[in-house]
Amino acid sequence: MSTAITAVQPQVMPAKHYLNDNYGIRSWLLTKDHKRIAVLYLISITFFFFIGGLFAAMIRLELLTPAGDLFQSDTYNKLFTMHGINMIFFFLIPSVPAVLGNFVLPIMVGAKDLAFPKINLMSWYLYIGGALFSLATMVSGGVDTGWTFYTPLSSGFVRTHVILMAVGILIVGFSSIFTGLNFIVTVHRMRCPGMTWGRLPLFVWSNYAASLIMVLGTPVLAITLILLALERGFHIGIFDPALGGDPVLFQHMFWFYSHPAVYIMILPGMGVISEIITCFSRKRVFGYFFVAFSSIAIAVFGFVVWAHHMFVAGVSVYSAMVFSLLSFAVAIPSAVKVFNWTATMYKGEVSFETPMLYAIGFIGLFTIGGLTGLFLAALGTDVHIHDTYFVIAHFHYVMVGGMVMAYIGGLHFWWPKMTGRTYPEGWAKLAALITFIGFNLTFFPQFILGYLGMPRRYHSYPEEFQVLNVLSSAGASVLAVGFILPLIYLLWSMRYGEVAGPNPWKATGLEWETSSPPPTHNFEMTPVVTTEPYAYGDEEGTVVP
Amino acid sequence: MQFKLPLFPEQASKIAPQVDALYLFLVLVTTFFSLLVALLILFFAIKYKKAPGRKAEQIHGSTLLEIIWTVIPLGISMVIFLWGAAVYFHIERPPANAMQVYGVGKQWMWKFEYPGGQREINSLHVPTGRPVKITLISQDVIHDLFIPAFRVKNDVLPSRYTSVWFEATQPGTYHLFCSQYCGTKHSGMIGEVTVMKPEEFESWLESGKAEGSMAANGEKLFQQFGCTTCHRPDSGARGPNLEGLYGRPVRLQDDRVIVADDNYIRESILNPNAKIVSGFQPIMPTFQGVVSEEGLLQIIAYIKSMGEQQGQPLNNRSTPTQIRDSEVPNIQQQMKQNSKQKPSGKQP
Numbered sequence: 001m002s003t004a005i006t007a008v009q010p011q012v013m014p015a016k017h018y019l020n021d022n023y024g025i026r027s028w029l030l031t032k033d034h035k036r037i038a039v040l041y042l043i044s045i046t047f048f049f050f051i052g053g054l055f056a057a058m059i060r061l062e063l064l065t066p067a068g069d070l071f072q073s074d075t076y077n078k079l080f081t082m083h084g085i086n087m088i089f090f091f092l093i094p095s096v097p098a099v100l101g102n103f104v105l106p107i108m109v110g111a112k113d114l115a116f117p118k119i120n121l122m123s124w125y126l127y128i129g130g131a132l133f134s135l136a137t138m139v140s141g142g143v144d145t146g147w148t149f150y151t152p153l154s155s156g157f158v159r160t161h162v163i164l165m166a167v168g169i170l171i172v173g174f175s176s177i178f179t180g181l182n183f184i185v186t187v188h189r190m191r192c193p194g195m196t197w198g199r200l201p202l203f204v205w206s207n208y209a210a211s212l213i214m215v216l217g218t219p220v221l222a223i224t225l226i227l228l229a230l231e232r233g234f235h236i237g238i239f240d241p242a243l244g245g246d247p248v249l250f251q252h253m254f255w256f257y258s259h260p261a262v263y264i265m266i267l268p269g270m271g272v273i274s275e276i277i278t279c280f281s282r283k284r285v286f287g288y289f290f291v292a293f294s295s296i297a298i299a300v301f302g303f304v305v306w307a308h309h310m311f312v313a314g315v316s317v318y319s320a321m322v323f324s325l326l327s328f329a330v331a332i333p334s335a336v337k338v339f340n341w342t343a344t345m346y347k348g349e350v351s352f353e354t355p356m357l358y359a360i361g362f363i364g365l366f367t368i369g370g371l372t373g374l375f376l377a378a379l380g381t382d383v384h385i386h387d388t389y390f391v392i393a394h395f396h397y398v399m400v401g402g403m404v405m406a407y408i409g410g411l412h413f414w415w416p417k418m419t420g421r422t423y424p425e426g427w428a429k430l431a432a433l434i435t436f437i438g439f440n441l442t443f444f445p446q447f448i449l450g451y452l453g454m455p456r457r458y459h460s461y462p463e464e465f466q467v468l469n470v471l472s473s474a475g476a477s478v479l480a481v482g483f484i485l486p487l488i489y490l491l492w493s494m495r496y497g498e499v500a501g502p503n504p505w506k507a508t509g510l511e512w513e514t515s516s517p518p519p520t521h522n523f524e525m526t527p528v529v530t531t532e533p534y535a536y537g538d539e540e541g542t543v544v545p
Numbered sequence: 546m547q548f549k550l551p552l553f554p555e556q557a558s559k560i561a562p563q564v565d566a567l568y569l570f571l572v573l574v575t576t577f578f579s580l581l582v583a584l585l586i587l588f589f590a591i592k593y594k595k596a597p598g599r600k601a602e603q604i605h606g607s608t609l610l611e612i613i614w615t616v617i618p619l620g621i622s623m624v625i626f627l628w629g630a631a632v633y634f635h636i637e638r639p640p641a642n643a644m645q646v647y648g649v650g651k652q653w654m655w656k657f658e659y660p661g662g663q664r665e666i667n668s669l670h671v672p673t674g675r676p677v678k679i680t681l682i683s684q685d686v687i688h689d690l691f692i693p694a695f696r697v698k699n700d701v702l703p704s705r706y707t708s709v710w711f712e713a714t715q716p717g718t719y720h721l722f723c724s725q726y727c728g729t730k731h732s733g734m735i736g737e738v739t740v741m742k743p744e745e746f747e748s749w750l751e752s753g754k755a756e757g758s759m760a761a762n763g764e765k766l767f768q769q770f771g772c773t774t775c776h777r778p779d780s781g782a783r784g785p786n787l788e789g790l791y792g793r794p795v796r797l798q799d800d801r802v803i804v805a806d807d808n809y810i811r812e813s814i815l816n817p818n819a820k821i822v823s824g825f826q827p828i829m830p831t832f833q834g835v836v837s838e839e840g841l842l843q844i845i846a847y848i849k850s851m852g853e854q855q856g857q858p859l860n861n862r863s864t865p866t867q868i869r870d871s872e873v874p875n876i877q878q879q880m881k882q883n884s885k886q887k888p889s890g891k892q893p
Contacts, residue, residue: 073729146726152703153686153728157652241704242833244816247687248702281593287606312689313700314707317637321630328622332615339614340606342582345589347602352590360586367582371575378625380567380632384696387689387724451568453554453693455724458732462720467550537603 011501013420014515021520032117033520038103039418040124041094044131046487048090051138055083057480060442060473068460076459077144078160082137084147085165089172090131092399093261095407096268097214098123098179101207104414105183107511108201110192110529112521115185116178123178126171133168137161146457148258151239151250155231162232166225173218173225176264180214183207192510194529201509201533202291206271209295213260213267213302221257224250251313255306263302266366266398267295269406270337273359276413277341278534279507280356281348285534287340294333301330311382320379327377334370338363353505354428358409361436365401369394372447390450396443405435408486415490416504420517421497427489435482441475508535557719557740558695559712563632565696570628574621636697639710643678646671647759647842650681650688650701653730655721658839660846662762663753667736669721671713672746678710680807684838689725692738700725706807713740763847766840770832784829785822789852791845796823810845 018035021027028036058079062070071079106114114120137143143165145154154162187200187208200208228250230236237243239250278285285291307315307323315323341363350356372394375381385391416422445468454465461469503512514523531538556562593601646669649656657665657679671677681690683703691698695711723734741749756762767773775784785795790805798821803809812819814836817829836844 068732073732077726077729077731144728148726150687150726153726157686157728241702247704282595282601284603284605286604287611290606290611311633312698313687314702314705317634320633320637324630324633325626328619328626331622332619335618336611336615338582339610342585342589343604343606343610345586345593347604348589348593349595349599349601350590350593351595360590363586364579364583367579368575371578374575374622374625375568375571377622378567378571378629380564380629380636381571382629383633383636383698384564384568384693386698387691448552451553452551453691453720453722455691455722455732457726460732464551537601 011499013499014517014519016519017420017515017517018520019420019517030121032113032121034102034106034114034117034120035418035518035520037120037124038099041098041102041127044124044127045091045094045099048086048131048134049483050487052083052086052091053480053483055079055086057476059083060476062459063461063469064473066461066463066466066469071459073459074144077146077457078142080457081143081146085143085169086134087399088147088261088265089169090127090134092265092403093172093176094127094179095265095403096272096410097176097183097207097210097264098127100272100407100410100414101183101203101268102179103418104511105204105207106186106190107514107518107522108204108509109187109190110195110510110523110527111186111190112523114182115190116182119178120182123175123182126175126178130168130170130172130175133164133171137165137168140164148254149225149228149250150254151228151231151245151247152241155228155238156240156242163229166229170222170225173222176214177218180211180218183211184215192527192529195510196529198288199529199531199533200292201271202274202285202288202295203268203271205292206267206274206295209299210264210267212296212299213264217257217260217264217303220253221261224253224257227253248310248313248315251310252307255309256303259306259309260299260302262395262398263298265403267298269362269403269410270295272406272410272413273341273362275507275509276355276359276409277344278536279413279505280353280359281345281350282536283344283348283534284532284536285340286343286346287336288533290336291340294336297333298330301326301333305330308377308382311379312386324377324379324382328374331370331373331377334366338367338370352429354423354425354432355409355413355505357429357432357436358405358412361432362402362405362409365397365405365436365439369397369399369401372397384453385450387456388450389446389454389456392456393443393446393450396446401439401443405439408432408435411486411490413505414511415493416500417511417516417518419494419497420500421493422500422504423486423493423497424489427485431482431485431489434478434485438475438478438480438482442472442479443475445469445471445475508533554693555715555717555719556694557713557715557717558692558697559714560632560636561694561696561714563635567625567628567632571625574625636710639678639708640676643676643710644672646677646679647839647846648679648681648690648701649684649838649842650690650723650727650734651684652686652728653723653734655690655723655734655736656839658759658842659750659753660759661750661753662755662758663750664755665753667721669736669738670746670749671711671738671740672743673713673716673740674743676710676712678708680706680708680842682706682811682838682842686727687725688723688727688734691722691724692719693722694719694738698724706811713738716740716742759843759846760850761847763840763843763845763850766836766844767847770836772844775829783826785825787848787851791849791852797821798823798825807845810848811841814841814844 018033062076140161143160143162145158145162227238231238237245239245239247274285274291305323305327308327311320412428449465449468454461500516502515510527645660647658655667657669681701683701688701689698690701690709697709697711699707699709717740719738721736721738776787778786778788793805794802795805796802815833818827821827
């Protein structure tokens with residue numbers, strides 16, 4: 001699978017590729033090319049990432065002082081609600097699958113496109129449809145229910161545009177169902193000759209696992225939101241006890257989707273890390289089967305842990321015990337992955353290009369994020385830290401320290417493939433470093449804040465929490481620099497970056513065998529796979545079985 | 546800005562040291578594994594840094610290692626699970642002799658009432674050295690009573706009673722937070738817990754004596770709403786006799802047997818047709834929206850006191866619904882069977 005490319009001679013852009021195949025706005029808006037749809041997604045989610053980031057910046061500004069003095073309480077409540085909704089539904093869930101997955105997954109399995117190109121385009125339009133509802137909600141005053149929409153607060157008490165936002169999330173949910181469906185069918189039906197299940201890149205395995213959750217879990221979210229809208233709009237009693245409903249039922253239904261959704265967010269990121277670690281260690285992945293299988297294990301276990309969000313919500317002691325036990329079980333496959341990535345570096349040829357810096361950052365931060373999950377899965381400690389800043393810190397270590405790092409790392413890794421040009425390595429390394437420092441400064445103090453007892457979603461707080469909050473806000477400003485830098489130099493590189501050539505990293509994998517940017521149908525000839533994945537070192541013949 | 550940087554909240558309850566011990570163990574485990582991974586990565590990164598003339602050594606994996614790093618984390622996490630469950634059992638199960646306090650959450654304040662009728666808003670006084678159980682209900686949305694110094698919290702639901710219990714150890718003043726997001730002034734739904742020495746607490750209770758105990762106020766409501774018309778202790782009554790009802794098993798029309806606790810009584814007032822007592826007709830009107838949550842708590846306190854006043858739990862004029870002491874073991878057996886048949890659901 002490896003191609004011998006000599007880096008000595010200057011690379012030239014291919015004459016014909018997916019970007020210059022056709023011009024004009026129609027050729028983009030009506031495209032059925034998975035690569036162009038990936039680019040459309042990239043632009044859209046980048047927009048929402050910075051919108052969500054802007055809300056986060058305002059939250060951190062307000063929390064500089066104990067008194068709620070910058071925004072009104074209602075405004076602050078809208079800020080954290082819109083931050084959560086935009087980041088989760090409009091950035092994190094589509095990030096790796098719909099951008100990186102859309103772009104490289106079909107090429108990785110040796111296909112010309114996804115199984116259903118029109119459904120793929122439809123998925124982007126649904127995303128945009130949902131996004132318009134989200135924008136309309138923001139413009140017309142926002143929502144202040146928290147992204148969790150707990151009833152009866154959301155169904156009977158707040159006066160903001162809950163139904164409008166719920167419709168937006170409902171629609172964007174279908175976009176992720178369509179992406180998931182497309183991935184599942186593509187992996188089953190579109191693999192090129194020789195691409196057996198055991199030769200699939202781990203990125204494909206992890207996106208496949210995430211797709212299963214998207215297809216099976218998202219409908220439950222849709223049902224939950226419809227019931228919420230029915231209760232709010234037509235006073236049909238489902239969740240509000242004043243109407244004869246049960247408020248805790250909502251939490252069961254909501255978390256039945258929203259906990260697995262955490263794995264929709266993190267699994268594809270784990271796939272990115274497997275690609276990057278092997279490439280920059282010049283090594284086969286350690287324990288391919290275990291890394292691949294752990295993705296499926298996470299997807300399966302992920303469906304039976306939802307009530308660990310509800311240990312203090314009035315569930316019975318025994319059901320709490322069952323869900324606690326299962327939550328510990330889901331931690332194991334994640335641990336297995338971390339150990340395998342670490343072992344992959346052993347006796348490798350490790351180099352530190354930008355994607356590798358993000359991948360190493362991911363392993364460190366995800367390890368902390370995962371291990372602090374044990375504090376929350378353990379019943380005795382969860383009672384104290386539930387709904388405090390400890391939870392905020394924990395899931396930001398997983399979602400930002402994990403998923404966002406993986407996404408940005410993956411974006412750098414495949415950027416030469418997507419655009420045909422390389423980014424400026426020096427700036428990129430600087431940005432990775434700034435992101436890592438800024439992230440830890442922002443979120444580590446929040447673990448301590450949480451154990452001290454600062455509840456989440458507090459507009460004002462007691463004075464003794466101020467020092468840690470100021471540290472956190474200071475970190476957030478550093479983190480912002482780390483996120484804005486790549487936006488600038490990546491845009492710059494599209495025009496001024498060096499021509500990358502088909503395989504700038506000398507990586508294995510079918511996506512590196514075609515030109516950069518790839519032609520519209522990905523390959524000149526249908527590829528045939530004859531080797532196992534990550535066959536680094538094959539050319540030198542130093543394989544040790 | 547206060548420039549002190551504590552890492553732990555104060556330990557002011559009996560459970561707090563136990564929670565902190567588990568927490569410290571978890572911090573140790575987390576630090577150990579984070580450092581292990583970080584140091585290994587750092588070591589590999591330096592030792593196996595790309596160098597001319599050295600090629601990566603291709604290794605496929607090791608099943609033995611996979612088993613080791615599956616089994617060891619599994620073992621450690623099972624220890625944490627059992628330890629956590631043990632602490633949780635302690636936190637969730639109030640002792641029978643706990644002092645009762647009642648709490649009502651509403652947007653955006655806490656109201657507390659003591660059995661003697663003393664009331665407080667956003668403030669709670671408790672003695673040291675005595676278990677205190679706070680029975681909680683919300684008047685509107687879901688709230689959550691959180692006292693960091695005691696390491697306890699529980700959601701406060703609008704649909705049924707939940708509770709928090711603790712045994713305070715250190716006199717002092719501590720934060721009381723609402724930790725379930727509840728709308729506009731969520732961060733203003735805070736208060737103080739004052740822990741006092743038992744003698745001081747007793748005199749505080751005395752000084753706060755109100756117009757009447759909760760049970761006495763409940764009795765007034767009981768008269769006012771005309772409950773006595775049907776719930777009379779004679780054989781011709783249209784409603785079950787409530788004397789000695791509290792805490793006893795009750796047989797329902799469909800032959801289920803349930804224990805008459807706070808939640809059962811509350812439901813029977815608000816939604817009388819949900820559980821009809823065997824031998825009676827579903828004729829009681831609902832009192833939903835008529836009685837306030839405080840009023841309900843007072844009525845429950847009164848019903849609770851009805852048996853206590855009698856001196857003996859059950860009288861001879863028991864209606865078909867009520868169950869004689871001799872029947873209790875049978876019923877308990879039956880309840881066990883019921884719970885086996887219907888393991889889930891909040892209405893056993």
